[in-house]
Amino acid sequence: IHFFFPQLEDTLAVIKPDGMEQHREEIMEEIRAGGFSILEQKEEVLSREMAEEFYREHRDKPFYHQLVDFMCRGPCLMLVLTKENAVEEWRAMMGPTDPDEARQTAPESLRARFARDVLENAVHGSSNRQHAQQKIDFIFGEIAAENEDGDEDRELA
Ligand code: RTP
Numbered sequence: 001i002h003f004f005f006p007q008l009e010d011t012l013a014v015i016k017p018d019g020m021e022q023h024r025e026e027i028m029e030e031i032r033a034g035g036f037s038i039l040e041q042k043e044e045v046l047s048r049e050m051a052e053e054f055y056r057e058h059r060d061k062p063f064y065h066q067l068v069d070f071m072c073r074g075p076c077l078m079l080v081l082t083k084e085n086a087v088e089e090w091r092a093m094m095g096p097t098d099p100d101e102a103r104q105t106a107p108e109s110l111r112a113r114f115a116r117d118v119l120e121n122a123v124h125g126s127s128n129r130q131h132a133q134q135k136i137d138f139i140f141g142e143i144a145a146e147n148e149d150g151d152e153d154r155e156l157a
């Protein structure tokens, strides 16, 4: 039965503000062509607090404040992508963080084609499964929370 139902995996993908400004449709087209299913999607301007929390792991890096400013300057498109091996495959499709490196080592990648520089690099992707689950809960958690509230209401009624 596992042969017919391979292990599906979820990852969080974000089209960052620079990607949204110029390359949204091309990036969405690549996602579809890559065979990913889109389980959830949400377009939103992140609040400063959300952006700070989202990239909390980088809070001591010299680029942290620039990164937070950049991430909340315009709408992001946040997506839950599902596919076999989704985490690794989406990272491969994105390419390396720095587009100069991406153009050398992964010229077909999204960052090679669409990133402006090492900061404004078009897309985000979770780096492992645990990270993916955490970030999906963080971004889309309200949906689950609302459903739980609904269940509680029903039990009380
Ligand atoms: P991401 O988390 O956004 O998918 O990117 P990544 O794993 O490839 O790179 P990471 O090291 O996690 O860095 C997060 C984001 O911070 C910005 N950055 N700026 N100015 C710089 O030197 C610098 N380095 C990183 C980029 O937007 C990077 O994607």
Ligand code: MG
Binding pocket: 125, 127
């Ligand atoms: Mg990262």
